[in-house]
Amino acid sequence: MIEERFDAIVVGAGPSGNAAAYTMAKAGLKVLQLERGEYPGSKNVQGAILYADALEKIIPDFREDAPLERHIIEQRLWTMDEKSYVGMHYRSEDFNEERPNRYTILRAQFDKWFSSKVREAGAILLCETTVTELIRDGAGKVTGVRTDRDGGTALADIVILGEGVNGLVGQRSGLRPELQPDSVALAVKEMHFLPREVIESRFNLKGNEGVVIEAMGTITDGMTGTGFLYTNQESVSVGIGCIVSDFAESGKTAYGLLEAFKNHPSIKPLLENSECKEYAAHLIPEGGYHSIPELYGDGWLVVGDAGQFVNAVHREGSNLAMTTGRIAGETVIALKHRGAAMSKANLAAYKRTLDETFVMKDLKKYKRIPALLHRNKQLFGLYPRLLTAAAQTWFRVDGVDKRSKENAILRSFRKGRTLSGLIGDAFKLARAWR
Amino acid sequence: MTDAMDANATGTGFKVEEKLFQNRYLVDVGRPHITIKPHDVPSKALLALTHACPAGCYSKNDSGQVEATIDGCLECGTCRVITAKTGDIEWNYPRGGFGVLFKFG
Ligand SMILES: Cc1cc2nc3c(=O)[nH]c(=O)nc-3n(C[C@H](O)[C@H](O)[C@H](O)COP(=O)(O)OP(=O)(O)OC[C@H]3O[C@@H](n4cnc5c(N)ncnc54)[C@H](O)[C@@H]3O)c2cc1C
Ligand code: SF4
Numbered sequence: 001m002i003e004e005r006f007d008a009i010v011v012g013a014g015p016s017g018n019a020a021a022y023t024m025a026k027a028g029l030k031v032l033q034l035e036r037g038e039y040p041g042s043k044n045v046q047g048a049i050l051y052a053d054a055l056e057k058i059i060p061d062f063r064e065d066a067p068l069e070r071h072i073i074e075q076r077l078w079t080m081d082e083k084s085y086v087g088m089h090y091r092s093e094d095f096n097e098e099r100p101n102r103y104t105i106l107r108a109q110f111d112k113w114f115s116s117k118v119r120e121a122g123a124i125l126l127c128e129t130t131v132t133e134l135i136r137d138g139a140g141k142v143t144g145v146r147t148d149r150d151g152g153t154a155l156a157d158i159v160i161l162g163e164g165v166n167g168l169v170g171q172r173s174g175l176r177p178e179l180q181p182d183s184v185a186l187a188v189k190e191m192h193f194l195p196r197e198v199i200e201s202r203f204n205l206k207g208n209e210g211v212v213i214e215a216m217g218t219i220t221d222g223m224t225g226t227g228f229l230y231t232n233q234e235s236v237s238v239g240i241g242c243i244v245s246d247f248a249e250s251g252k253t254a255y256g257l258l259e260a261f262k263n264h265p266s267i268k269p270l271l272e273n274s275e276c277k278e279y280a281a282h283l284i285p286e287g288g289y290h291s292i293p294e295l296y297g298d299g300w301l302v303v304g305d306a307g308q309f310v311n312a313v314h315r316e317g318s319n320l321a322m323t324t325g326r327i328a329g330e331t332v333i334a335l336k337h338r339g340a341a342m343s344k345a346n347l348a349a350y351k352r353t354l355d356e357t358f359v360m361k362d363l364k365k366y367k368r369i370p371a372l373l374h375r376n377k378q379l380f381g382l383y384p385r386l387l388t389a390a391a392q393t394w395f396r397v398d399g400v401d402k403r404s405k406e407n408a409i410l411r412s413f414r415k416g417r418t419l420s421g422l423i424g425d426a427f428k429l430a431r432a433w434r
Numbered sequence: 435m436t437d438a439m440d441a442n443a444t445g446t447g448f449k450v451e452e453k454l455f456q457n458r459y460l461v462d463v464g465r466p467h468i469t470i471k472p473h474d475v476p477s478k479a480l481l482a483l484t485h486a487c488p489a490g491c492y493s494k495n496d497s498g499q500v501e502a503t504i505d506g507c508l509e510c511g512t513c514r515v516i517t518a519k520t521g522d523i524e525w526n527y528p529r530g531g532f533g534v535l536f537k538f539g
Contacts, residue, residue, distance in 0.1 A: 035526055036459070042535045043509060107539030128531030148529055165510040168527065178518045179511075185511045189486045190453070191538045235538070248482040249514050257452045278538050279453035279509040281488035283515070404460060 006156035007033045008332055009145055010123075011131045013040035013170060016304025016320045017162030018114040019058055019325025025123035032154055033123050034147060036130040039110030044164075045189060045282035046321045047230055047237060048292050050105045054319035056117060056294035059117060060325050063099065067109040069232035070210025071100030078266070080217035080227075084388040085266050096209065098179065104210050104230045104237070106191075107358045110286050128177060134159060134173045134300070134430075141343075142299030145169070148357065158342040159300045160328050161323070165283045167306040175300065181248055182374060183287025185225060185312070185325050187241030187430030190256040190262075192274035202270055203231050214315065217384030219261050221252055224380060226313075227261045227271065228358050236271060241284060243374060249293060286312040289367035295349040295354075311362050313369055327353050378417065383425075454506040461534040463533040467515065468504050469524045476500045481523040485514045508534055532534050 010021040013035035021033045036044040049072065055062050074091035095101065119125055126149075135144040143255055144155035161170050165184065170176050174203065194202075203211045215227040225242030240254070240261050247254065285291065285308040291308070296303050303309075304321035310330060311320065331350040332342070340346050354360050390409040400408075413422060452504070468491075473480070480500045483492040489506040502523075514525040527533070 036530050038531050038535055041539055043533070044539045045536065046539060048539070108536045109538070111539070129442060130527050130530045138481060166514070179515050181515050184515060186486070186510060244486070244512055244515055247486045247512070248479070251482075251485050253450070253485050253488075255489075255490070256451060276453075276456060277510075278456055278536065280457075280534075280536055281510040281512070283511050316440075 002032070002152065002154040004030070006030045006154065007156055007336060008032075008158045008160060008164055009034065010160045011145065012127065012162035012164055012304075012306075013037075013112065013115050013118070013127075014111060014162060014164055014304060014321065016306070016309075017160070017323040018118050018134055019322040019327040020160045020263055020303055021123045022058060022114075022121050022127075022161055023119045023326050023329030024332055025118060025121035028122075029333065029336060030158065031123035033118065033125045033144065034129045034131050034328075035115075035125065035127045037127060039112055040115035040328065041108035042334050044107045044111055045187070045280045046105075046107045047189070047212075047239065047315065048105050048110070048318070049230065049315065050103045050108050051316065052101050052103065053101065053328075054322040055381055058098075058322060065113070065292035067105065067113050067194070068208075069106065070106040070205070070208050071095065072102040073205075073209045073214055074211040074347075076211065076213040076217040078213060078217070078262065079384045079387050080215050080219050081385045081388040082218055083265060083341070083390065085215070086277065086384075086387050086391050096240065104212070104232050104259045106232060106235075109268040116358040123256040123344075131163070133177050134169060136299075142296060142297070155338075156195060156431055157299070157345075157427070158332055160325075160332070161300060161306050162303045162325060163306050164284070165285050167302075168301060170293075175297065175302070178283070179213070179283070180287065181242055181245035183242050183370060184189065185241045185284045185286045186244050186247060186254055187239055188258050188279070188281045189237060189239030190280075191235050191237060192271050192276050192278050194274045195234045198273075199231055199234070200432040205231065208233070214391050215261075216380060218381055219257065220262065220380050221250070221257060221260075221391065222294045222377055222381050223247070223250055223252065224377065225430075229267065234276065237272065237276075243286065244283070248257070255279075258273070284312065284317065285310050286370055288312065289363040290370075292363070296344060296350050299342050301331070301347060301350055303328045309359060309363070311366065312424075313366055316362075316363070321358060322357050324354065327357070341350035365434075366432070372428055376428065378425065386413055394426050439524050444460075445503045451506070454489060455499070457508075458535040458537060460532050460533070460535060465529065466504050467528040468502060468507065470500060470502050471478075471522055471524065473499060473522070475500055477517075477520045479517045479520045482516055483523075486516055487513055499518065
């Protein structure tokens, strides 16, 4: 039993928990943060792209000492088949700005840094401590947590759950339902080390410039998912992920997909002679808007992945985690200053504020996308194949006139999918995107 | 997929154990954080874990039951999500401080 009573307990020291703990500690609240890993980040996996804006709103001068790898100046979106890719690349000198917008990071190092800021702000962090359950009073209000440290308990006015995608504490306390296999993705990732100069010449970079590749197509072997390759200072992160129910039903393995992706003729030369130093796996909540659970109740709030705050289409998660964490913290601070209770009715302000931010607006905008991607596997097999074949027909100079080439491409699409199928897909996509 | 890629994917000669060697773990000896409930015939969900687990922790023994060796567990939760409805396994986080330790994440 930790004798002291806290204003707030934060479960988890990932981006959501750190954002919440930092915000509250900075405002003078007594904050206890509990993390099951040996150190913050030791259990966490990300691509990883850090979006500056969300962090800037919490720690404006984070660039001074945060462990940032490379700022991103080029985005490559690849649609792949077995031998080719059709790419959409965007590179701009504008991204070489004073305050870059996106960076690659290594989560284990980044989380440690963020956590040092949280402690500097005055929060107490206990690592190697797994929260096992919530403690409630007679009226059902959450009043604290129980941990696996000799069954130790800690009490506070509010518990903020930043426990990540598995969210066992909230689930086992009945705050939210179990994750569904079709609304969560399993991603695997490897860290490949290369000398900086090699990375710079291979990817056409100088200094701390970075490139990210996002890939889809036959690399997921008919399943709903994507692959990625990000440049860090002296390493390349390469990974692939698909919806869990697709893995369960298909009999395919995540590590098998990763091996095939790494051996793709367009990827292999980028990794040549690298040394792999880590293999990681993690879930990503991808159910979107419709899978967001209850976010608040008497004495508790949910932030980050535990609340399903991931925009899978744009590969944004950590920024939603930090934003929800910050707003949760600000909600608690405001109630505290008013001397108001941490009741469900008062905490509803958290959700109301979120509704006005990009977090809820974006998730709402894309609410139809997860189901669409899951049910329309042609987007991951047929269309990439048609697209790469069309590109090849178009670019190969072989004495065939251009109109015949156009017709051949159109025919291949009509053959691959009926006209109504093509129109239907376009319509569905447009509707889901709206 | 082409045959060449399939061969890669299913790994003729490729073992996930080789990947796990690179990782750091602090194994909580004698206190596995995942256990499989005793069974005669595994459910479809339980069987799926033999390929769905990214660390290859599950395998079928000679008499047809699914077994787990979880020293290489990456704590992703995939097995928990797949068997949530059937209740085939008991899943908890390792005790605080134990389990996988990502250096890079
Ligand atoms: C492969 C991959 C690539 C990704 N790429 C990107 C990307 O490029 N950009 C991006 O913005 N997002 C990306 N994401 C998503 C992003 O990683 C998550 O959205 C983000 O980490 C969520 O932060 P969080 O704090 O909510 O959860 P987490 O980062 O999972 O943190 C939860 C913390 O709580 C701790 N914890 C859990 N349960 C307990 C307990 N019971 N007791 C004590 N401690 C506990 C955990 O150890 C962990 O430290 C990616 C995710 C994956 C898996
Ligand atoms: S948690 Fe993940 S890595 Fe561990 S046994 Fe389950 S599926 Fe395998």
